[in-house]
């Protein structure tokens with residue numbers, strides 16, 4: 001199956017004017033913009049809505065709490081009309097089921113966001129994961145949490161590009177697979193551990209790649225986003 005792959009630009013800043021400038025810069029190249037914890041905590045949720053405007057919004061709040069609280073939070077944020085919304089799969093089956101139900105109730109069917117379960121953060125390698133008590137490595141944990149998320153009716157997963165092939169083998173074509181930890185050749189990894197280039201992620205079967213600093217910290221963010229989009233299209 002040939003999959004269409006898109007670029008999500010992660011706009012991590014505390015400043016609404018900066019975020020607005022980046023939205024204009026990436027708009028020709030990105031299918032969605034991601035606003036998350038840094039921006040929402042600094043600028044507030046009305047600024048999230050204002051900055052995204054008509055651009056599809058990946059709202060990355062990585063919800064992780066008891067089922068009742070997560071469900072209520074989804075109802076509270078529904079006015080933002082995100083295209084995608086994240087929660088942590090490690091919150092467990094009941095939490096993800098509550099999120100699914102809340103999402104179905106809070107949004108009309110034609111405006112329902114894709115619920116994406118974050119499996120294992122791309123900043124964790126097997127050693128860091130073992131420090132949290134998970135002894136059999138990122139790949140096994142991503143598969144375990146991915147299956148649990150599917151059981152809860154979640155639409156897709158956030159994972160590293162390294163887990164795409166085993167996830168597709170196990171879960172098939174249906175789940176949306178979204179991969180951060182993407183680094184164009186020659187760019188700095190920073191705090192990311194499980195990384196791949198845009199074209200490697202495309203070949204491995206990603207639906208979306210998430211790229212932040214290689215775009216936002218570039219001398220010319222518009223050109224950096226355009227180069228990544230061109231790499232995906234090649």
Ligand SMILES: O=C(O)c1cc(=O)[nH]c(=O)n1[C@@H]1O[C@H](COP(=O)(O)O)[C@@H](O)[C@H]1O
Nearest residue numbers: 010060120121122158180181210211212213
């Ligand atoms: O949920 C996410 O988007 C996410 C999950 C994950 O495992 N790793 C990860 O980096 N992210 C996000 O993806 C973005 C990556 O940014 P850069 O490392 O600057 O490209 C950040 O906004 C992270 O919050």
